Amino acid sequence: MPSPRVVALYRHPVKGFTPERCDSLTVEGGRVRGDRVLAVRLGDAGEPREVAGGGWWPKQQIVTLMDTPGLARLALRYDEAGRRLTLSLGGRVLADVTLDSAGRAQFASAVAEFVRTLPEAVDLSRPGRLPLRLEGDGVTPRFQDRVGGFVTAHGRASLEALGVALGDAALDERRFRSNAAIEGLDAWAELGWTGLVRIGAVEFRAERPVGRCVATEANPEDGVRDRPVLTTLTRAIGQAEPQFGVLLTPLGDGVIRVGDRVEAGDP
Numbered sequence: 001m002p003s004p005r006v007v008a009l010y011r012h013p014v015k016g017f018t019p020e021r022c023d024s025l026t027v028e029g030g031r032v033r034g035d036r037v038l039a040v041r042l043g044d045a046g047e048p049r050e051v052a053g054g055g056w057w058p059k060q061q062i063v064t065l066m067d068t069p070g071l072a073r074l075a076l077r078y079d080e081a082g083r084r085l086t087l088s089l090g091g092r093v094l095a096d097v098t099l100d101s102a103g104r105a106q107f108a109s110a111v112a113e114f115v116r117t118l119p120e121a122v123d124l125s126r127p128g129r130l131p132l133r134l135e136g137d138g139v140t141p142r143f144q145d146r147v148g149g150f151v152t153a154h155g156r157a158s159l160e161a162l163g164v165a166l167g168d169a170a171l172d173e174r175r176f177r178s179n180a181a182i183e184g185l186d187a188w189a190e191l192g193w194t195g196l197v198r199i200g201a202v203e204f205r206a207e208r209p210v211g212r213c214v215a216t217e218a219n220p221e222d223g224v225r226d227r228p229v230l231t232t233l234t235r236a237i238g239q240a241e242p243q244f245g246v247l248l249t250p251l252g253d254g255v256i257r258v259g260d261r262v263e264a265g266d267p
Helices: 069-073 101-115 156-166 229-236
Strands: 005-011 020-022 024-028 039-041 049-051 054-056 074-079 084-089 092-098 133-135 151-155 180-183 195-199 202-211 243-250 254-257 262-265
Touching: 005 024, 005 254, 039 101, 069 074, 069 101, 084 101, 092 101, 101 133, 151 156, 151 202, 156 180, 156 229, 156 243, 202 254, 229 243
Parallel strands: 151 180
Antiparallel strands: 005 020, 005 180, 024 254, 039 133, 049 054, 074 084, 084 092, 151 243, 195 202, 195 262, 202 243
16 A cells, blocks of 8 residues: 555634645644634623633634534635635625724624525524624634644544445535645554654644534535434444544644645554
């Protein structure tokens, strides 16, 4: 079998919104530069936990695909250099703003108006839920699902095995919002990684498999919950808890690229 290699890389500038497919990712300070640098939090989210770069809230206190799968219908572009966000639906621009106070409020309001139209969405009618607020400086990655951050990766063979179990040969890996997709591994091999992992010249420590939530059941094009991912992982695949992909802690800074060789094993 050929050596495992990276075949796709992703980052997600605004948590829960459109991913960016990249040729390379810069790992810096234990996270991916430009990944989850912004998030839309609920008005009653409460006090954040402190992490590098500011506060952090759990995903239950942020507008995400878990509660609001219809977010997948929105197209988002983030101009990092200009600190500018553009949000559109079917080619119609809903917001085109910079990250000043007025722009943040306009973006959050546009998200709230869209969410109100969805049959499956976080309940904005509860007292205190509004206004939504756009958090983050647009630079510092700090809104990953887990307060420790981590870089996430999955094997394409695992994706294919899950697709077979679901009866979907074209299962879209964007459902899982990983940073890296890898070819050349046996199905589910990455779930058993321990110790040191090298991607190109960057070293990581394998932590544990990624526990999955209902967000993975939403089609990344239209937000429709069309695949029973969680029960398929437990019943058909035989997992005790639904898991897909692996959490990696970077042990240093560097750049990972599509085509990079991947090596994993005990130190």
